[in-house]
Amino acid sequence: MDASEGKKIGISEENKKYSFAETKYDQPSQNLLFWDPMSTPYHPSGNKSSEVFQLKQAQCSELISPRSSKMIDLNSPIHILFSTSNDILDEFILNKNGEIQRSGYFLKEVVQEIERRFASQSDLYRRKYNEVKFLKDEIKTLKTPSAEVQIPTDRPLVLQTEKEKNEEKILAGSNIRRLLKEKEDSDTRIIELMQVLESTKKSYEEKCEQLEIEASDAKQELEGRLKDSEFLLEESRRVIKALEATLEAKLQNLSQKEHILNAFMSLKFRPLQELRTSAQTIKQEVIYAERKRNDELVNFGMKLKVLTDEATNYHNVLLENRKLYNEVQELKGNIRVYCRIRPFLVGETRKSSIVGSIGENGELVVLNPSKQVKDGEKMFKFNKVYGPSATQGEVFLDIQPLVRSVLDGYNVCIFAYGQTGSGKTYTMSGPDSPTEEVWGVNYRALNDLFHISQSRRNSILYEVGVQMIEIYNEQVRDLLANDPSQKKLGILSSSQPNGLAVPNAIMHPVNSTSDVLELMNIGQTNRAVSATALNTSSSRSHCVVTVHIRGSDLKTRSTLCGSLHLVDLAGSERVDRSEVMGDRLKEAQHINKSLSALGDVIFSLSQKNAHVPYRNSKLTQVLQSSLGGHAKTLMFVQINPDANSYLESLSALKFAERVSGVELGAARINKEGNDVSNLMEKVVLLEETLARKDEEIDHLQMLLDTGTVSFNVNNKKHEKSMLRHSSSSPEISFKDNSSCRSEISFQQIIESNRKGESLGQPKDSGEERGRTYADMELLGLNGADSEEFSSDISDGDLIHMGKETERSAASAIDFSHFPEPKSIDNRKQRMSKVASQIAKPLQERAAQATPPRPKLKDTLKSTTSKEILRPPALRDTIRTSNSKDSPKSSSMKKISTSPAALSSGKMAANH
Numbered sequence: 001m002d003a004s005e006g007k008k009i010g011i012s013e014e015n016k017k018y019s020f021a022e023t024k025y026d027q028p029s030q031n032l033l034f035w036d037p038m039s040t041p042y043h044p045s046g047n048k049s050s051e052v053f054q055l056k057q058a059q060c061s062e063l064i065s066p067r068s069s070k071m072i073d074l075n076s077p078i079h080i081l082f083s084t085s086n087d088i089l090d091e092f093i094l095n096k097n098g099e100i101q102r103s104g105y106f107l108k109e110v111v112q113e114i115e116r117r118f119a120s121q122s123d124l125y126r127r128k129y130n131e132v133k134f135l136k137d138e139i140k141t142l143k144t145p146s147a148e149v150q151i152p153t154d155r156p157l158v159l160q161t162e163k164e165k166n167e168e169k170i171l172a173g174s175n176i177r178r179l180l181k182e183k184e185d186s187d188t189r190i191i192e193l194m195q196v197l198e199s200t201k202k203s204y205e206e207k208c209e210q211l212e213i214e215a216s217d218a219k220q221e222l223e224g225r226l227k228d229s230e231f232l233l234e235e236s237r238r239v240i241k242a243l244e245a246t247l248e249a250k251l252q253n254l255s256q257k258e259h260i261l262n263a264f265m266s267l268k269f270r271p272l273q274e275l276r277t278s279a280q281t282i283k284q285e286v287i288y289a290e291r292k293r294n295d296e297l298v299n300f301g302m303k304l305k306v307l308t309d310e311a312t313n314y315h316n317v318l319l320e321n322r323k324l325y326n327e328v329q330e331l332k333g334n335i336r337v338y339c340r341i342r343p344f345l346v347g348e349t350r351k352s353s354i355v356g357s358i359g360e361n362g363e364l365v366v367l368n369p370s371k372q373v374k375d376g377e378k379m380f381k382f383n384k385v386y387g388p389s390a391t392q393g394e395v396f397l398d399i400q401p402l403v404r405s406v407l408d409g410y411n412v413c414i415f416a417y418g419q420t421g422s423g424k425t426y427t428m429s430g431p432d433s434p435t436e437e438v439w440g441v442n443y444r445a446l447n448d449l450f451h452i453s454q455s456r457r458n459s460i461l462y463e464v465g466v467q468m469i470e471i472y473n474e475q476v477r478d479l480l481a482n483d484p485s486q487k488k489l490g491i492l493s494s495s496q497p498n499g500l501a502v503p504n505a506i507m508h509p510v511n512s513t514s515d516v517l518e519l520m521n522i523g524q525t526n527r528a529v530s531a532t533a534l535n536t537s538s539s540r541s542h543c544v545v546t547v548h549i550r551g552s553d554l555k556t557r558s559t560l561c562g563s564l565h566l567v568d569l570a571g572s573e574r575v576d577r578s579e580v581m582g583d584r585l586k587e588a589q590h591i592n593k594s595l596s597a598l599g600d601v602i603f604s605l606s607q608k609n610a611h612v613p614y615r616n617s618k619l620t621q622v623l624q625s626s627l628g629g630h631a632k633t634l635m636f637v638q639i640n641p642d643a644n645s646y647l648e649s650l651s652a653l654k655f656a657e658r659v660s661g662v663e664l665g666a667a668r669i670n671k672e673g674n675d676v677s678n679l680m681e682k683v684v685l686l687e688e689t690l691a692r693k694d695e696e697i698d699h700l701q702m703l704l705d706t707g708t709v710s711f712n713v714n715n716k717k718h719e720k721s722m723l724r725h726s727s728s729s730p731e732i733s734f735k736d737n738s739s740c741r742s743e744i745s746f747q748q749i750i751e752s753n754r755k756g757e758s759l760g761q762p763k764d765s766g767e768e769r770g771r772t773y774a775d776m777e778l779l780g781l782n783g784a785d786s787e788e789f790s791s792d793i794s795d796g797d798l799i800h801m802g803k804e805t806e807r808s809a810a811s812a813i814d815f816s817h818f819p820e821p822k823s824i825d826n827r828k829q830r831m832s833k834v835a836s837q838i839a840k841p842l843q844e845r846a847a848q849a850t851p852p853r854p855k856l857k858d859t860l861k862s863t864t865s866k867e868i869l870r871p872p873a874l875r876d877t878i879r880t881s882n883s884k885d886s887p888k889s890s891s892m893k894k895i896s897t898s899p900a901a902l903s904s905g906k907m908a909a910n911h
């Protein structure tokens with residue numbers, strides 16, 4: 001039987017079309033199912049007749065894999081279809097959403113195909129089974145011998161036919177067996193396939209379910225997003241609408257404004273035109289004005305430049321003036337006065353300051369606390385004023401040049417004056433146990449001098465020596481001695497410009513800063529200090545630190561000598577305020593007395609009096625060379641800003657003002673050079689002096705000739721009178737034989753003064769001694785020796801003046817404590833030679849002019865020999881002897897303040 005004849009074996013027509021599975025394998029082109037996943041859109045209904053898929057199942061029995069787009073042949077064997085369905089399922093997994101439906105559709109097609117095949121197979125097998133059954137029955141029938149069977153005559157042929165038929169049946173039976181076996185195999189295979197199909201279907205359904213879930217999730221998410229987007233869209237629309245509305249309103253507003261503006265423009269157009277015209281005019285005017293202004297600016301600039309130049313010049317001129325003023329001051333030798341105001345101390349009321357203002361150029365306005373602002377103002381002017389905040393360093397910086405000039409051979413004196421507790425010791429020494437930062441002038445000056453001397457040691461060899469004395473209760477004590485109170489010292493020739501005022505005070509050589517510190521500390525420790533109501537450690541003495549410098553120029557062999565006096569005066573005080581008693585009261589009285597004497601000296605100097613009462617106190621004697629010599633002198637006037645001390649401060653300021661007016665004459669260098677010019681200068685000076693002496697001799701000769709001068713040695717009163725008025729009184733007589741007596745009398749005065757008497761006058765009367773001294777000055781006999789003698793008389797310690805005279809004649813400075821260099825000996829010899837050469841003609845002339853007056857001639861001779869040392873002083877003396885200035889002296893006496901007045905606080909008024 002032919003397998004292709006289906007009808008014969010009962011296969012329905014409908015199934016026939018699917019039976020090509022086994023028969024039409026080789027006709028793929030007619031049974032292709034094509035699906036292009038890229039071009040075929042998703043069709044959720046899965047309708048077979050849908051044009052979207054463009055499939056016609058009747059014509060297409062092959063599919064194309066959606067993923068690989070490969071052709072699927074539905075006529076393929078079952079295992080290929082299964083693998084295809086697996087592929088499709090894989091693609092299901094890979095494809096998402098939109099492709100699910102398509103893949104499902106294809107899968108469904110494949111599965112239906114498989115089902116169809118299984119159905120046709122089972123039909124086939126059923127038909128074959130029926131056939132086999134039919135044949136079996138036939139064979140059975142044949143095998144059963146029947147009586148009814150008749151053997152025809154044509155038996156052999158029939159038998160042959162039957163034999164053939166039986167053979168065929170046997171063949172068919174073997175076919176049937178084979179077919180049955182095949183059927184069994186097929187059944188087994190079908191069962192396997194069914195199982196595979198079942199599991200595939202299951203997994204497909206699961207995957208479908210999962211995909212559906214995912215699809216629904218995705219759908220939900222998409223829906224959510226869609227909702228969000230719609231919401232945003234709605235929102236945006238709303239905002240747009242609102243914006244449109246606002247824009248609309250604004251546009252309306254703008255159009256309204258435009259309308260108004262247009263109306264306004266049209267209204268203002270004319271005035272605007274007018275304005276424009278006037279603006280044009282103004283613009284032109286402005287341009288013109290600008291041009292004019294530029295011209296003026298140029299002019300102004302030029303003028304300004306001229307002015308600036310002039311201002312600069314003016315400034316320079318001011319500086320020049322200042323410099324010149326200083327130079328004039330220097331030449332005049334004015335005492336420089338620096339005022340220092342100390343800060344308020346702990347416990348003082350800061351509100352009540354008497355300091356109004358401090359000017360840059362040394363002006364100080366002081367306020368009277370008991371008066372109205374305007375009435376109570378007083379202005380003072382000094383070289384410089386330091387406010388309370390000024391530091392020790394700043395103060396020293398200003399006086400440093402002065403201090404250094406000592407190294408150039410000048411004598412310098414710096415002293416601090418002021419009421420008790422006003423800061424004198426602070427300025428001069430610093431506070432108790434001072435650090436380097438608050439070192440006072442003493443430390444800094446010594447240190448500086450020492451350092452400079454060190455730095456110059458290659459050209460000048462300096463020797464620095466220090467003395468430190470105090471004047472306590474009118475006694476001079478050596479502060480560097482082991483026991484200062486034991487030894488009273490005498491004051492030597494203060495009239496010598498560079499002489500040691502107190503030669504017996506120990507002079508310590510200084511070689512280092514530590515030496516300086518050590519000496520200062522010893523001195524400070526030895527100083528008399530005690531507590532008063534106004535100052536817890538009030539200095540009860542005047543302290544004088546004297547620095548002696550001698551410098552030898554290594555090149556020129558000349559010698560420079562300078563001395564620096566640093567004086568911390570004891571404070572003036574009102575005893576009622578300082579509440580002192582007993583010893584303190586006595587100290588205070590001595591202090592006030594000596595300060596009063598200083599005031600008298602300053603007053604005399606400021607008045608340019610002939611007589612200056614240096615000898616009224618130890619203080620003025622010690623300071624004589626600084627105040628009356630050719631020294632550079634500086635005074636610190638210390639001020640306590642407290643309103644309670646107003647009177648004392650005012651008094652100190654007035655005193656300082658007077659001091660600043662004192663002219664000492666130009667300071668002189670103490671230089672002893674080898675050059676002839678120095679000697680020539682001195683010769684010229686001596687010649688001048690000689691000329692003046694000649695005049696004086698002539699004058700005396702004239703008086704002698706007229707016989708009006710008388711000199712009675714026995715009459716002491718007359719003698720005194722003569723001494724006092726020798727140059728002025730016409731009654732003075734000078735007899736020939738009286739010159740010897742005169743000398744005796746002079747010697748007597750000295751001798752008696754040495755013993756502490758005053759030739760019939762009350763003992764130790766300062767005024768008398770001053771007068772005697774003045775008399776000697778008036779006689780032109782106030783050489784160094786006389787002064788030294790007078791000075792020594794007042795101290796109790798005898799100093800041998802004969803030697804001093806020699807020393808004075810040899811050197812302007814006494815440096816007995818330094819080793820004497822050879823050059824000075826040579827110089828001494830040369831000087832005495834010059835002196836004798838100069839003195840000789842003078843003696844001769846004097847002998848010719850005044851033969852009957854040998855004593856006067858002798859006096860003159862001795863004076864001349866001293867003149868070599870101090871020509872200007874002698875010259876001054878002669879001038880003094882010729883001048884008639886007794887009224888000034890008397891006025892000075894009137895001013896002198898009594899100790900009683902001082903102790904009751906009236907010193908200020910006297911100043």
Ligand SMILES: Nc1ncnc2c1ncn2[C@@H]1O[C@H](COP(=O)(O)OP(=O)(O)OP(=O)(O)O)[C@@H](O)[C@H]1O
Nearest residue numbers: 342420421422423424425426431535538539570571
């Ligand atoms: N410029 C200053 N800065 C800080 N303190 C100062 C200054 N001047 C003075 N003093 C302080 O004021 C007090 C009094 O000063 P000082 O003892 O120097 O006065 P004085 O004038 O020497 O007094 P006296 O005449 O009684 O000896 C001290 O305690 C001192 O330290």
